[in-house]
Amino acid sequence: MTGAFIPLFGGLPGGPEVLLILLVAVLLFGANKIPKLARSTGQAMGEFKKGRQEIEEELQEYEDDGERTVDAEPADPADPADPADPDDEPAK
Template sequence: MVLFIGAPEVMIVLLIVVMLFGADKIPEIARGLGKGMRQIKDATNDIKREINTSAVKHDIDLDVTKDIKKEIDSVKENLDDVTGPIKRNF
């Protein structure tokens, strides 16, 4: 299941596409969609690369998530310490 769409829905969409555009236009449409997706991916990678380059140039730490994860893990451990006796009673 991709994006909450099952196999029957995909088949119906494909049938409608074939009926609207014809079998000979489907490869052109797929090629255009592929090129568009590739351009979006390249643009996204360029933006990421630019952010990383700028961050390294200005000595900015991009790995903020490590600190947040550490804090969350410590809160979980403290919570387990507090709720441990309660869980054992049930």
């Protein structure tokens, strides 16, 4: 390797970039709408997390049901049919 340094958060904007993004957001939406926008974004994130948690719980229940099925004792084997007597001759 040539000793190239790959930063951990290389693709994320730094301090000056974040300030520029905030300035553009204020210009586009106006200072009065920013709190409403942030509130609705927070509510959407909360709903997303709630939905994700419900799906994870359903998957966990499904996995638990599968484990119970596998852990269950096997049923008694059916009685095998009486084997044909080798001395018996087939019906003609």
